[in-house]
Amino acid sequence: MRPFLTDMEVNMAINTKRQVSVIRILALAMLVSCPAMSDELVEPKVFSSHAGTLSLLIIAKPSQIPTISFPAQSGGAVNPTGWVYEICPRPPAGTTCAPGRVVVADYGGARLALQPGDRLEIRFVNRLPKLDPIKVAHAEDEGGANLPLNPSNLHTHGLIVPARAPTATDPTFGDYVFVNVFNPANGLPASQGGHDHGQNAMDFVDYRIDIPRNHPSGLYWFHPHVHGLSLNQVSSGLAGIITIGEVENYTSLIAYSGAASRPQARHLILKDLQLLAAGTVQFEKGPASVANAEILHQQDPDFCQQFPVSGEIRQGSCPGADKSGDGGKNFTGGRWYFTINGQQFPTIPVNAQGELWRLTNASGSLSYRLQLSDDSTKTPMLMQLVAVDGVSINLPQDTPIGSVVHLAGAKFTIVACPKSSTFIRSLPVCVSELVMMPSARGGLGDLSRLGWPGSAGAPEGFGDAQNAGPDDGQRRRLAGCRSREGSLRPRPPPSVGAPSLLSLAGDALKVAEVGGILSAPAPEAQPAPLPAGCRPLPPGHRRRIFFGLEDLTDDSTFGLGYEEVDERGAPIPNTQTAVMRFDPMRPSICLPLGPGQTPVHETWELVQLSTENHNFHIHQTKLRPIEAGARPFSLIAARPASGVGYGILEDNLPLGVASPDRSISDQVMNNQSGVCSIEQWRNGHCRSKTVMLDIPFSKLGDFVYHCHILEHEDGGMMAKIRVVPSPF
Numbered sequence: 001m002r003p004f005l006t007d008m009e010v011n012m013a014i015n016t017k018r019q020v021s022v023i024r025i026l027a028l029a030m031l032v033s034c035p036a037m038s039d040e041l042v043e044p045k046v047f048s049s050h051a052g053t054l055s056l057l058i059i060a061k062p063s064q065i066p067t068i069s070f071p072a073q074s075g076g077a078v079n080p081t082g083w084v085y086e087i088c089p090r091p092p093a094g095t096t097c098a099p100g101r102v103v104v105a106d107y108g109g110a111r112l113a114l115q116p117g118d119r120l121e122i123r124f125v126n127r128l129p130k131l132d133p134i135k136v137a138h139a140e141d142e143g144g145a146n147l148p149l150n151p152s153n154l155h156t157h158g159l160i161v162p163a164r165a166p167t168a169t170d171p172t173f174g175d176y177v178f179v180n181v182f183n184p185a186n187g188l189p190a191s192q193g194g195h196d197h198g199q200n201a202m203d204f205v206d207y208r209i210d211i212p213r214n215h216p217s218g219l220y221w222f223h224p225h226v227h228g229l230s231l232n233q234v235s236s237g238l239a240g241i242i243t244i245g246e247v248e249n250y251t252s253l254i255a256y257s258g259a260a261s262r263p264q265a266r267h268l269i270l271k272d273l274q275l276l277a278a279g280t281v282q283f284e285k286g287p288a289s290v291a292n293a294e295i296l297h298q299q300d301p302d303f304c305q306q307f308p309v310s311g312e313i314r315q316g317s318c319p320g321a322d323k324s325g326d327g328g329k330n331f332t333g334g335r336w337y338f339t340i341n342g343q344q345f346p347t348i349p350v351n352a353q354g355e356l357w358r359l360t361n362a363s364g365s366l367s368y369r370l371q372l373s374d375d376s377t378k379t380p381m382l383m384q385l386v387a388v389d390g391v392s393i394n395l396p397q398d399t400p401i402g403s404v405v406h407l408a409g410a411k412f413t414i415v416a417c418p419k420s421s422t423f424i425r426s427l428p429v430c431v432s433e434l435v436m437m438p439s440a441r442g443g444l445g446d447l448s449r450l451g452w453p454g455s456a457g458a459p460e461g462f463g464d465a466q467n468a469g470p471d472d473g474q475r476r477r478l479a480g481c482r483s484r485e486g487s488l489r490p491r492p493p494p495s496v497g498a499p500s501l502l503s504l505a506g507d508a509l510k511v512a513e514v515g516g517i518l519s520a521p522a523p524e525a526q527p528a529p530l531p532a533g534c535r536p537l538p539p540g541h542r543r544r545i546f547f548g549l550e551d552l553t554d555d556s557t558f559g560l561g562y563e564e565v566d567e568r569g570a571p572i573p574n575t576q577t578a579v580m581r582f583d584p585m586r587p588s589i590c591l592p593l594g595p596g597q598t599p600v601h602e603t604w605e606l607v608q609l610s611t612e613n614h615n616f617h618i619h620q621t622k623l624r625p626i627e628a629g630a631r632p633f634s635l636i637a638a639r640p641a642s643g644v645g646y647g648i649l650e651d652n653l654p655l656g657v658a659s660p661d662r663s664i665s666d667q668v669m670n671n672q673s674g675v676c677s678i679e680q681w682r683n684g685h686c687r688s689k690t691v692m693l694d695i696p697f698s699k700l701g702d703f704v705y706h707c708h709i710l711e712h713e714d715g716g717m718m719a720k721i722r723v724v725p726s727p728f
């Protein structure tokens, strides 16, 4: 089978100003002999639950990043100060870590290791510094006046848990984003006249998140979710990962007999930092002075030159560029770092028994196209796709390849798997490249144990293929790889016989089975009368979400529009909302669970109006791309056959781009910031492939859906949704 181009790559060929801002990625280079010089990748530190509970104190605070050395202009190097989560076992009282206890405060991020049925308790404390208002992009937005005080909070991305607000009898929060925790040292927040993005809390709040017993095992993450500051805080380092269960929960390691030969599981957290050289920088609201190695919170996609200049070596960083000549800014002397677990250009050992990599893109706005490459043949190597966005995949053996591609949501370049010598439960999926937009997770198993199919040598680099020119496939590296034996090359020659594929018993099946989290009643829901205006989506109807700008002449007014449509796609009167920026006061979509508090499946249709990519994300659930004309009961139909599960589940989905036709393209590109209006889409002048999703709602609460490019989310591309109990 021939490798195919993803929609994403096709879209990426369309080069508009805004588009570039999303996909301007890395051009990282390496010398082939370099990995020997770099440090070995270190696993994130782990806090594991005991006896069903993980109870932590998490303090958001500034901290030096010893793994990054910023070259000072005066010579020597300085370590930047990022924002990190200081994590320790929760003391009986107070807001500081007790002396003598384990304390982790790594920029790279820690891992919280939980099991289904566990309780996660977090006292979250804000010790972040006050911000210079001139450096905060959204302080003048409606409700944004408190943002320079740097409030924060926590969201557990991807978990299927209730978005529980506190009550009079239970002051703890569930995975609830409408709370802002302020550091008292920064002053008191002022009321925003009804536009507050949730309630304000001083000093700390307590979270209690009960992981359902039927929760899928897999990879999730946590990060701040304060509207207007998400980018600032995530891009300064605030993110960690959560795992539920063990890798063994979904891989039956038939191919790896014996404990000594199980694959090495690794957790790779991708973050990036833009560091400035001392001087004066032009911010949106004017110039301000910056210190050496100061982090640019409002990240700029044009920080570096897109491609390295001749002879320039890029190993996990690129030099700041002077773009002042063409309307950009001057970042000369600065540097953009791309780290894995906080390390710049580490070496990843590759075990002969095989590797299982669990990747998280914890960048604020940066997308990656990742490959594992073999420098001898200059070709990407095959990896087996194990999990998408935390949930392990489970595809019936007869799944058509087109359905696999559709379900994978343009995130992977799928290639034929080698023939397996062992029994494989579900259809194996092999990939040569994965597209990771912000918040995406991927689980990949390597095929190294019996050699690398399609390759003569060993993996030598792990990095980004974005903007690859014909001859610089080797020049964009996040990490080097070497075999555990210590040599960069060569690996042992491929053994005799066919490669071993991991046999998966993916949770994408388990969640749909009797008792599964997306089929069983929600235990926390009790029958209650419906609130006014709340009703189920009528059968056959779907919700249509528009991604565009509130004001087409202002490219910072990111917003979402809404309408309910019938089975023929005709809008239902009085359900329509124009594209508008997030306002927590606006009435939200409201829907009840099904009879008996069972999960409700809705069909959502995403309409892209922008000529740049967006990445749709919804809290408290998962999603599955479906197709309108799909064969009934197939994996890409609204309702798949029972007993086969959902195939692949995701919680963030890249949208393609809109293409205005010739009659309006000048107008759209020159006068509408590269974004179509809903009217232009309706009258056919702005073409856009709509994305249809099956979204199961199984948990109660007030939560949000939004673009996970945080520049867009902070700008307003977010809306509220409420799920309430069924009345019967």
Ligand SMILES: [Cu+2]
Pocket: 613, 614, 615, 707, 708, 709, 712, 713, 717
């Ligand atoms: Cu977006």
